[in-house]
Amino acid sequence: NAGVTQTPKFQVLKTGQSMTLQCAQDMNHNSMYWYRQDPGMGLRLIYYSASEGTTDKGEVPNGYNVSRLNKREFSLRLESAAPSQTSVYFCASSESGFAYEQYFGPGTRLTVT
Amino acid sequence: RKEVEQDPGPFNVPEGATVAFNCTYSNSASQSFFWYRQDCRKEPKLLMSVYSSGNEDGRFTAQLNRASQYISLLIRDSKLSDSATYLCVVNRRAYSGAGSYQLTFGKGTKLSVIP
Numbered sequence: 001n002a003g004v005t006q007t008p009k010f011q012v013l014k015t016g017q018s019m020t021l022q023c024a025q026d027m028n029h030n031s032m033y034w035y036r037q038d039p040g041m042g043l044r045l046i047y048y049s050a051s052e053g054t055t056d057k058g059e060v061p062n063g064y065n066v067s068r069l070n071k072r073e074f075s076l077r078l079e080s081a082a083p084s085q086t087s088v089y090f091c092a093s094s095e096s097g098f099a100y101e102q103y104f105g106p107g108t109r110l111t112v113t
Numbered sequence: 114r115k116e117v118e119q120d121p122g123p124f125n126v127p128e129g130a131t132v133a134f135n136c137t138y139s140n141s142a143s144q145s146f147f148w149y150r151q152d153c154r155k156e157p158k159l160l161m162s163v164y165s166s167g168n169e170d171g172r173f174t175a176q177l178n179r180a181s182q183y184i185s186l187l188i189r190d191s192k193l194s195d196s197a198t199y200l201c202v203v204n205r206r207a208y209s210g211a212g213s214y215q216l217t218f219g220k221g222t223k224l225s226v227i228p
Contacts (some may be wrong), residue, residue: 035218042117042200042220043157053201058215090156102216104156 002026004105012111013081021076021108023091029103030096032074033058034066036087037107041051041091049074051096081112116140117219119180125225128131130191134222136184142155148176149200151221157200160186191226199225 007022034046045058051070065077090107092102119136124133132195163175163184174187184201185217
């Protein structure tokens with residue numbers, strides 16, 4: 001039982017490049033989330049998926065897109081990376097909705113130069 | 114008032130000390146409250162949920178005051194392994210999706226327990 005896994009762990013991109021961050025959970029959770037964490041800013045929600053087949057914007061969605069591929073997988077895509085997207089990205093999952101404990105993946109450290 | 118506000122610390126305390134963290138939140142409609150722990154360069158992990166009646170888990174006690182919109186975490190008999198950043202987390206109505214809520218994370222309070 002791996003919990004929440006994320007790939008890659010580290011990534012360096014040049015401005016304008018695109019990439020997809022992958023996330024998978026094996027806890028049969030309905031809801032999944034993408035956050036970014038910046039120094040002095042705390043965790044901020046980018047997008048979430050309350051259940052398979054649905055996605056919604058969070059606090060900071062600009063510059064990102066998401067896909068809930070199936071119940072297990074939720075990917076985050078940066079179409080044209082910018083230095084402002086340098087951050088640590090965490091994927092999380094929970095049973096259903098925000099009242100429940102969220103389980104986090106180990107994070108992806110992204111640097112955009 | 115910021116949505117979730119915490120004292121950033123750092124709190125440097127000796128082993129065995131009692132330390133208290135405070136958190137205030139601005140949205141009176143918030144319904145769920147949590148304390149998460151985050152070790153350096155690691156992911157956040159749930160420490161405990163916070164209930165209206167207050168709750169205790171071993172050396173950890175959490176309290177909620179809805180009238181004052183205030184949450185606290187008390188750690189007794191601090192251990193070296195308690196060194197981490199403690200995140201206050203509150204849910205609030207989502208930006209989109211009627212009736213749905215999102216979690217708002219405080220910036221965290223850093224604790225260092227010193228031998």
